[in-house]
Amino acid sequence: METPVRTGIYFCNCGTNISEKIDCAEVRRLVENMPGFAYFKSQDFLCSETGATAMETDIRENRPDRVVVAACSVRDHEETFRAVLGRAGLNPYLMQMVNIREHIAWVTEDKRRATGKAAGYIRAAMARVALHEPLEKEMIDICPDVLVIGAGPAGLKAALTLAEAGRKVCLVEKGPVLGGMPVKYEEVFPRMECGPCLLEPVLGEALHGPQAGNLEILTLAEVTEVIGFYGNFTATIRQEPRYISPELCIACAECIAPCPVAAENPFNFGLNRKKAVDFPFLGALPNLPFIDPHSCLRTTRNEECHLCRDACPVEGAVNLGDAPKVVSRQVGAIVAATGAEAYDCAKLPNLGYGRLKDVYTSLEFERILAASGPTAGALVKADGQPPRRIAIIHCVGSLDPNHVPYCSGVCCENAFKFNSLIAHKVPGAEVTHFFKEIAVAGKEESALLEKARSRNSTRMIRFDDISQLTVSADGDGVLAVTRERVNGKPKQAEFDMIVLCPALVPSKGTGAVAQLLELDTDEHGFLEELHGRMDSARSKVRGIYLAGTCQGPMDIQKAVNQGLAASGYVLSGLVPGRQLAIEPVTAAVDARRCSGCRTCISVCPYKAITFDTAADAAAVNRVLCLGCGTCVAACPNAAIKGNHFTNEEIYAEIEQVLS
């Protein structure tokens, strides 16, 4: 056997908490014949300042190679005693702590057996600690800048907060306009504020505020590749051409009228038509038009049209030669705020959506109500007449095992908000709510339901299952909702307009970003949080944070708060001038032993292991590894070492713990 290391043992009496149940002298007798035994010292309160200082002096004087501390829970004081070792000039990881208080003294009746068990624990710790290796925290340089993906309320708030703190932020938005879903809303529950107005202060600050210089906003842009890890990501972003220069355009709108195209307006869900060059909507920010390549004659028919450029009073503001740009940005953290979208109502064909006139989704209905919408805010049917009888069908696709099983939690508030808007636009119109469940909680939100109910023109009808409802139309454009009933004949009611309130589901962009960033998604396709309650703005991948409806349905308030929470993590985790300390209790691959089976990669929950083709072996990223050790146990070739929990250390502990 090799020359054993010299191990010093510190036994804490914890006043009498430990010494009352464990015979210190007897423990000493039972462990002093262990190889490597150097000395055994007891203290009344080892964790106290007096105790810790005495221990530090003692280590300096006696120079042990290893230390065993027999005291309380590792969870209470391992860091305390590691720090003592550090101060005494010994590597903090050359210590093993055993819990003889919570795990023995306080729970064992028989003093003799408690004493024997404590001795076994100390012997096991001695055997184990002899094999410990000195470990160092690795310090790495970080980039404090941030990439935010998605410019809805959550992404905007995160980006603005970070920019205001002096961070350089790159905000990437797929669409031509900022603001996400709420910019489509005429009024937002619960206080009936106009959607774009609600966002205006945030957008104004982001675009023109004192810290706007810290914020790079890329619209019509998508992240195409991300490499690297926490503190050091490199993102590649592709920006589609806008054909209108943000620097030169003065937003005079002269270019719009001459455009010969009249295409479906995607912002209004095709409810009206727009030119190929236009503002996304009136009041859109950034305040400049863009040319939609899906409708412009230059791209759709390859025609040499340049009427817009001819009309533009500013030389170069219309740039028909604009081309896609690919840019690369260095960032330390990423906030994913890619949003949600409405469930496709056409998946419930019994409701007639897409087939029958005047059957709309709640989002389309928002546009019909909106002053900037296709009817300039007039609530009218397709024939231009105001609807007198409106049915609002809740829970479309929600709470339904055939569609999505959850309640989106925001559609009811929105639906009852419509009551007020309808009453304002078409006084006296009757509104009938068909619902499976009603969910309106909150100090302001529940009043929406009460207010809707209090109107004489409101009716509430509950259904068991949405398949019981059938929407049909007669030749005169009158709609009917037929409701089958378990007991009794089907009931039918006539309406002029039907509004469907679909569930919120992850947006297509959310799925794409999940793939790109290797983020886990939940059973519904939403991005999964590190912990749904305690860490709901963090993903499982270090340095990637989540905000808004990409995590699950939520209202604007919560989405904005998630954006703030995500920026809080970035601000506290990545501090300019401060290095990132990497804990050394991680896994490490011995490339020579690795057979390349990649089992470890499949079991790692943090995407910390990749396959290094050059070395023909798996490699652990120490920044991402959190040291659970699952890969160590999974490796069929014992090629992975779990630092501080090596096989040899654990075997040594097992050998002695029963002694």
Place this chain on the structure above:
Amino acid sequence: MSTQTAALDRVEGAGAGFEPRIVGFLCNWCSYAGADKAGTSQLKYPPNVSVVRVMCTGRIDPQFVLKAFEQGADGVIILGCHPGDCHYKEQNYRAIQRHRILLRLLCQLGIEVERCRLDFVSAAEGEAFARIMAEMTEAIKKLGPLNRAAG
């Protein structure tokens, strides 16, 4: 299970004073904290289980369990976070998978499956921890010492 008959035979041989030796593999975050909770609640339980702490039950190589039996353990208990509560997301499910396979191997080695229990204790469940310690000790007492000649 065929090994049960053999086990019953051995109970005859187990003396009344038999105190089983059991190794308990505890994850740092839930079950070790659950044991701490039992301690701070001063709940008394038999001292037969000796604890080996790992960060996560996902770290537990089935060979650790075999090593414990080889070193004289009459039983082994693995305690982790409840399914869905793992500090490392889902690694306790790996432990469950490995435990299932391990039980089949133990059968082949003639070690009763009851000698290797897997269970879950949260950081709040001090009482459950103490109860499981007592149950495990009682179960192994009934089985008697591990007949190493058969293994």
